[in-house]
Amino acid sequence: MKDNNVKTPWYNYYNGVKAHLEYPDFSLYNMLEQSSKGRESYISYNYFGNKKTYKEFIKQIDECAKALKALGINPTDRVSICMPNTPEAIIAFYAINKVGAVANMIHPLSAEAEIKYYLNLSKSQYIITIDIAFNKINHIAKDTALKKCIVVSAKNSMPAFLKIGYQLTKGRKIKLEKSDLYISWNDFIKLAKSYHGFVDSHFTGKDTAAILYSGGTTGYPKGIELTNLNFNALAMQSFEACQCLKERDKVLSIMPVFHGFGLGICIHTVQYFGGTSILLPQFSAKTFDKLLKKYKPNIIAGVPTLYEALLKNKNLDGYDLSFLKCVISGGDSLSVSLKKKVDTFLKEHGANIQIREGYGLTECVTGSCLTPMDYYREGSIGIPYPDTYYKIVKPNTDEELPFGEEGEILISGPSVMKGYLDCEEETSNTLRVHKDGLTWMYTGDLGYMDVDGFIYFKQRLKRMIISSGYCLYPQYIENIIDSHPKVLMSCVIGIDHSYKVQVAKAFIVPRNEYTPDDDLLKEIKEYCEKNLAQYSWPAEYEFRSELPKTLVGKIAYSKLEEEERDKHVKK
Numbered sequence: 001m002k003d004n005n006v007k008t009p010w011y012n013y014y015n016g017v018k019a020h021l022e023y024p025d026f027s028l029y030n031m032l033e034q035s036s037k038g039r040e041s042y043i044s045y046n047y048f049g050n051k052k053t054y055k056e057f058i059k060q061i062d063e064c065a066k067a068l069k070a071l072g073i074n075p076t077d078r079v080s081i082c083m084p085n086t087p088e089a090i091i092a093f094y095a096i097n098k099v100g101a102v103a104n105m106i107h108p109l110s111a112e113a114e115i116k117y118y119l120n121l122s123k124s125q126y127i128i129t130i131d132i133a134f135n136k137i138n139h140i141a142k143d144t145a146l147k148k149c150i151v152v153s154a155k156n157s158m159p160a161f162l163k164i165g166y167q168l169t170k171g172r173k174i175k176l177e178k179s180d181l182y183i184s185w186n187d188f189i190k191l192a193k194s195y196h197g198f199v200d201s202h203f204t205g206k207d208t209a210a211i212l213y214s215g216g217t218t219g220y221p222k223g224i225e226l227t228n229l230n231f232n233a234l235a236m237q238s239f240e241a242c243q244c245l246k247e248r249d250k251v252l253s254i255m256p257v258f259h260g261f262g263l264g265i266c267i268h269t270v271q272y273f274g275g276t277s278i279l280l281p282q283f284s285a286k287t288f289d290k291l292l293k294k295y296k297p298n299i300i301a302g303v304p305t306l307y308e309a310l311l312k313n314k315n316l317d318g319y320d321l322s323f324l325k326c327v328i329s330g331g332d333s334l335s336v337s338l339k340k341k342v343d344t345f346l347k348e349h350g351a352n353i354q355i356r357e358g359y360g361l362t363e364c365v366t367g368s369c370l371t372p373m374d375y376y377r378e379g380s381i382g383i384p385y386p387d388t389y390y391k392i393v394k395p396n397t398d399e400e401l402p403f404g405e406e407g408e409i410l411i412s413g414p415s416v417m418k419g420y421l422d423c424e425e426e427t428s429n430t431l432r433v434h435k436d437g438l439t440w441m442y443t444g445d446l447g448y449m450d451v452d453g454f455i456y457f458k459q460r461l462k463r464m465i466i467s468s469g470y471c472l473y474p475q476y477i478e479n480i481i482d483s484h485p486k487v488l489m490s491c492v493i494g495i496d497h498s499y500k501v502q503v504a505k506a507f508i509v510p511r512n513e514y515t516p517d518d519d520l521l522k523e524i525k526e527y528c529e530k531n532l533a534q535y536s537w538p539a540e541y542e543f544r545s546e547l548p549k550t551l552v553g554k555i556a557y558s559k560l561e562e563e564e565r566d567k568h569v570k571k
Contacts, residue, residue, distance in 0.1 A: 027203040029098040039274045047279045064095035066192035075100030080127040082106040084281035087157040098201045103210045105258040108133045116140040149181040205229030214362035223421030233414035235272035237385040247274035252297040260366035285309030296323045303331040303469030322350035330358040331469030364415040380454040388413035410440040465494035486514045503539035516543035
């Protein structure tokens, strides 16, 4: 371990990692197909003990691709996937890619209005969904272009004994409405037999592969177009940057497939290097110890709250975790204190490794920077991936700042998005060509770079709340609250939370004729719970007679944030 005060060129910390990679000009499916050669008997994924080899996985994808063609899916069509981490979700993702269509990824806990927004923005005519989301989709289908809804049960791919237990517990509570939209996953797959044509899977790196959702620079959800090259480059770069990944390594795929971290790292990167994705449709901190003991994963990739749960789990006292070879934190800032605690925990449990922090945005799929395997500089989020360049500029300009000076973080590289879907102005504001000829992505995040190229993240310029790794968009939540007939205006900010890092708090000014009492509070809470995804529900509400304003008359949300911080300090 080198002295942190000694300045050493950044490449010395990579210990032979390639600085430049050659990226194939083909699709995600082609990447998987190529990677599976010679590994046909390796386990591709494990779902509650139901294991499929790479050969079996490819066969499932090919069958699904034929079923998609039988439905009439053509290249560039958008097909939505509204699923947790199940085999059907990843089978559909690669099958959609094989036929040249675009996977539009939707959080299954999204509210009806949100699902309608995602479907209409993507112009999806077909959606593959988990059964618990079907009724919501059915309610808003008339306001979309939907033709069919392919419905999957979480039990579909479970081993027989688990299917019975699931049906007797969670399964029996799910009551699906009757609808002409409905088609079961099994009946959908049977359509493959009726398709006898050729399935062309030869598409290019520049073709759009998926649409994921993030806040953009305005904090409002926007569709992010990600290409085959974006995902393939990420997989190759992540493999190089990690330095420790090997064929057959098992990865605990906790991060969801509708998230860039889950889809890009826990699925596509793992499939690229011949590992096994341990699929988990739902994660509970209380059962974390059971997952580790049952699957003995070699790699864990998750958000900081996951590792807080690890520290709190008493059932791992004295348990040997030496099977862990790589533990990565992303999706939110990892505090220095939490890192030290996790590192100590790992060593006390036989894992001679450090937790490694990554940084990135959905606009570049996910990670683009990672702490080196055996080196750490306090407060740093690491070093850029191969072929990925970072620049620190005076916010919203192209004026580059010297080492050590704080400014806006810019990223350039092959994983940077194609753009925001049907939003040219936002795209042009975010992706800008500089004098060096490179296209730079303006992240809206503040940070600095030291003389050796280590990156330090400080705070977000844009209004966004990160809660357990999920992005919450205050403006969107405010729009919902403000649409309530008894609300005059609202402002939503992020407040500290012991477990989720941050949660949303709503400040509400009722219309003059309404009394800010418990009845009104209950009414607004129920309204939010109906129109917002559960993970974005405000955790706290506060009535105000007025909201603080800036000199130009805008709501001064920073003032509310300051008030909340002062409250916390006084406590």
